[in-house]
Amino acid sequence: MTEIRVLNDEAQFRAHTSVFRRAMHWGPPTDEQWEVVRPSYEPGRALAAFDGDEMIGTTMSFGSSILVPGGAVLPHAAISRVGVRADYTRRGVLTALMREQLSTMSDPIATLRASEGRIYGRFGYGLAGRWRWVEIDAKRAAIVGEMTGRVRMVDHDTADKLLPELHDAIGLARPGNISRWPGWWVRARDRKGDAGNSVTVVHSGPNGDDGFLTYKVSEEKDFKHKMSIEDFVWATPDAWRDLWMFVARLDLVDTIEIDLSLDDPVSLLFDDPRVIVTKDLQDEIWLRLVDVPHALQARTYGVAEPVVIEVHDKLLPANDGCYRVSPDGVERVEAPADLTIPVDLLGAVYLGDTTFSQLAAVKRIDGARFDEADALFAVAQKPFCGTFF
Numbered sequence: 001m002t003e004i005r006v007l008n009d010e011a012q013f014r015a016h017t018s019v020f021r022r023a024m025h026w027g028p029p030t031d032e033q034w035e036v037v038r039p040s041y042e043p044g045r046a047l048a049a050f051d052g053d054e055m056i057g058t059t060m061s062f063g064s065s066i067l068v069p070g071g072a073v074l075p076h077a078a079i080s081r082v083g084v085r086a087d088y089t090r091r092g093v094l095t096a097l098m099r100e101q102l103s104t105m106s107d108p109i110a111t112l113r114a115s116e117g118r119i120y121g122r123f124g125y126g127l128a129g130r131w132r133w134v135e136i137d138a139k140r141a142a143i144v145g146e147m148t149g150r151v152r153m154v155d156h157d158t159a160d161k162l163l164p165e166l167h168d169a170i171g172l173a174r175p176g177n178i179s180r181w182p183g184w185w186v187r188a189r190d191r192k193g194d195a196g197n198s199v200t201v202v203h204s205g206p207n208g209d210d211g212f213l214t215y216k217v218s219e220e221k222d223f224k225h226k227m228s229i230e231d232f233v234w235a236t237p238d239a240w241r242d243l244w245m246f247v248a249r250l251d252l253v254d255t256i257e258i259d260l261s262l263d264d265p266v267s268l269l270f271d272d273p274r275v276i277v278t279k280d281l282q283d284e285i286w287l288r289l290v291d292v293p294h295a296l297q298a299r300t301y302g303v304a305e306p307v308v309i310e311v312h313d314k315l316l317p318a319n320d321g322c323y324r325v326s327p328d329g330v331e332r333v334e335a336p337a338d339l340t341i342p343v344d345l346l347g348a349v350y351l352g353d354t355t356f357s358q359l360a361a362v363k364r365i366d367g368a369r370f371d372e373a374d375a376l377f378a379v380a381q382k383p384f385c386g387t388f389f
């Protein structure tokens with residue numbers, strides 16, 4: 001029989017990592033790898049499934065916060081290390097883990113990155129944000145004008161200290177952005193160490209440091225180089241533009257690749273918009289509204305006649321019910337619903353990536369007044385996280 005336990009000590013945390021890694025077809029962590037993973041465990045946030053004394057399944061979360069439309073920042077669980085031992089799959093182990101994790105969670109919102117698209121909908125997660133992977137022809141990527149501030153290279157030790165502080169100081173900017181936990185930065189530092197050639201540059205404007213990016217350049221073949229931008233954070237449009245200027249003017253680079261939000265305006269920077277090509281479009285944010293009333297009340301809404309939305313949540317029935325959404329906010333009501341939506345699809349529309357009309361067109365939600373619901377949930381910026389975990 002499967003029993004779910006909360007893990008508390010380091011030996012259990014390491015076993016948790018091993019079970020997860022095996023599910024991903026990786027070996028157990030080496031001592032060196034474990035030193036990098038260890039700081040990301042927080043008491044009470046790692047769960048494991050047991051068959052007797054044997055650990056057979058895992059999940060955990062990192063404590064974080066997330067910016068929702070309108071600018072409110074809510075506590076957020078970043079779910080990770082989900083895995084079930086291959087000799088125990090399809091017997092409900094993950095279902096038991098998810099049920100326990102969600103029913104005991106105090107954060108109103110959880111998000112994750114999914115290894116496969118079919119796993120998480122049944123647990124109430126919806127696809128709430130996507131990114132596009134672009135490639136830029138660096139030799140033709142000209143940006144007209146001069147920098148307004150200064151871009152400087154910093155060494156790894158300086159970056160280790162400065163970047164977490166700067167990320168916190170810049171703050172979260174668009175729906176889907178999340179705060180980073182200390183263990184995240186330890187992993188980031190390790191990724192730099194692996195390749196040895198990771199570079200961090202920091203931008204300063206009139207008020208001091210206000211942006212940074214981290215990149216690696218690799219030689220594809222003789223003197224042909226590809227630059228991968230791994231982290232790009234900025235506080236002001238000038239910082240964003242100056243950092244792109246630095247990138248576009250780097251010598252000995254032929255192509256630049258980066259993951260961007262769907263509405264990133266970078267192609268408008270170049271005198272030839274065709275220098276940038278979208279190579280792939282992928283799901284980024286899978287979002288679960290754990291406390292539906294709290295999450296709905298936290299975001300703001302556009303201008304439209306109020307709509308009554310009936311929510312169904314099989315795993316967390318406390319969320320079931322009708323919510324009247326208006327430009328003034330959200331209240332729980334006993335009133336006939338205009339439309340009905342399962343909680344995973346409410347997660348998909350929550351940050352504004354998907355619309356009610358789209359879901360109605362593919363017959364995944366029932367009811368009427370989808371246009372008004374679209375107008376209420378409309379956002380100015382497409383959701384994007386930009387922090388991989």
Ligand SMILES: CC(=O)SCCNC(=O)CCNC(=O)[C@H](O)C(C)(C)COP(=O)(O)OP(=O)(O)OC[C@H]1O[C@@H](n2cnc3c(N)ncnc32)[C@H](O)[C@@H]1OP(=O)(O)O
Nearest residue numbers: 023080081082083084089090091092093094095112115118
């Ligand atoms: C956030 C992250 O960490 S992403 C990484 C996720 N982990 C992995 O991809 C590692 C490899 N996969 C695994 O470890 C396991 O297959 C898991 C964790 C995805 C699923 O664990 P299981 O214990 O088999 O799931 P469980 O038995 O509870 O399945 C519940 C339902 O989901 C379905 N399901 C589970 N996994 C999948 C999948 N990969 N594809 C399609 N359906 C799935 C099952 O068929 C089952 O459906 P049913 O209720 O209609 O019968």
